[in-house]
Amino acid sequence: MIEVRRLTRSYGDLKAVDDVSFDIGRSEVVGLLGHNGAGKTTVMKMLTGYLEPDAGAIRIEGLDIRAQRRKVQQRIGYLAENCPLYPEMTVIDYLDYQATLHGVPESERPAAIRAAIERTELAPKADQVIATLSRGYRQRVGVAQAILHQPTVLILDEPTNGLDPSQIQHVRTLIRELTEHATLILSTHILQEVEAVCDRVLIMHAGRLALDSDLAALSNPNRLLVSLEQAPTQAAPMLMALDPVTAVEPLESPDGESPDGRYRYALDTADPAATAPVVARAVSTAGWDLYRLQPEVRDLETLFGAVSRHQEA
Template sequence: MSHTLVEINNLSRFYGTLQAVKDVSFTIRQGEVLGFLGPNGAGKTTTMQIISGNLAPSGGSVTIANHDLLEDPRAAKNQIGYLPESPPLYRELTVNEYLDYCAALNNVPRAKRLSARENTKERCGLHDAGKRLIGNLSKGFQQRVGIAQAIIHLPPVVILDEPTVGLDPIQIREIRALIRELGRDHGVILSTHILPEVQTTCDRVQIINKGELVLNESIEGLEHHMKSASLTVAFHQSPDLQFLENLPGVKSVHPEKDGRLRVFHETEQNPTDAILRMAVNKNWGLYEIRPGRLSLEQIFVELTSDAALENAEALATTTTTDSGL
């Protein structure tokens, strides 16, 4: 299970003077689906292109199943299947012709090509589409052919760059199920903008921002992150915030716009009981209390918008000084 498939060390990549990927290191193990998140232009696609051998890194190393991608590219590339952002499809071929070609390119022995093609078509729900021209297929089916192309040679590592873009909700569910299934015996890297997708399909999440990894956490660890450290409470009588802030474990209390209070506390010391008791004693009329869960979206925004926040602050200070003058 925990057999390491891909090892990436201090990867970096420059486009001219722009550093798209900065010193990124991570690993992927067999039977793991790794979700790769990040805002647009964060370096997700660049990283994936490097791992798939489409782009040479400016520094660092990529090892795929013990083969160095730079020193032994042929052996390393044999171990990966890659679906780029836009699937590399030849529109003038039929699905069967195309998949046969992909199998041949990826060194599937001649005798096994037919069974490889039929198995892959079955897995991707393409069994009726074999004789159709790829150019005439719908977007969803083209995406499936793209995925089929990436897994036809049963590579240990599958890299999927935004595989569910442009699909309808039913197709998205099917593709997600397929990815989960792939994750059982392959190592999968999945990049996406859709956060719930990560929660439903991935075992581990990585967030990349401006070329740097800002989070690398398993889904369980992330759950822990999300539960952390806040309560939302609401009273009929607005209490003195001082009382709440003095409770053991409470770090701060912030009133929210709708009259509710947000209580931030230490992770180990949950003040729920103390708040309940105090509310009864002082007759505040407590009518709501719930743990404040951070959504993945909030974590994502928090981790990726630091810079945006700084910019906003800088802007605010300049405007105030301007008005002062």
């Protein structure tokens, strides 16, 4: 569906995007994350054809964006981060204007505008001037213009910016509905939004792609967390000797000791649920006290911080 190969873009001496490659399948919902200045917005602008890459290739639905830019753009709906609107226009006039720009046939525009208004719950504000709308309603207008021509690719930069909790929940529901017919790239600083709606995450750092992985695999790593009183020199050899365990990693300071006098380890294993009883029996047989034994669970915030620290190191 979307193929990106060795994408590079510089602004003078600053390399904003550096040799980035990834694929996105049809109807996938992918979160694009990174600190400010990581290169996310530059990648999105190149995907939409608004910015030329210095090097690399982008193909969307088999079309090369350099050679067939207009055909590619007809398939894309884009909500920019600052949600650019014409404040002097009414909502319905603005959407009619956008439908014209998107090439929606005149006979189909009323139905397309009505559907976009209904899906973004803008009906009570349809006749109002955009300048009079709250930030949340302006954001909804931005989402409406992005979806009114029924694009097969949606690129949304901070789509829930300025929305209240009920509106955020509505946008989440709308995103799930849209993925029945569209592939979606979502960029946001709200990591809970990515966890709520995305299948996969791409994390950018300093212009490079630092991580590309399914969220399910990241949230449920094949690791067990173990807490014992035995130091690594004593515990690690015993734990490593267990058949289901493939690696042992002390999780504390270089001397391995935490303030409560216990040592913590992460055990790599193909099946944490099956390995836990094996570890418990081995610890009991050794006559050691077992203070903790549980599968490792990582949320996206923890993972994002770990990736950032690793890249900086």
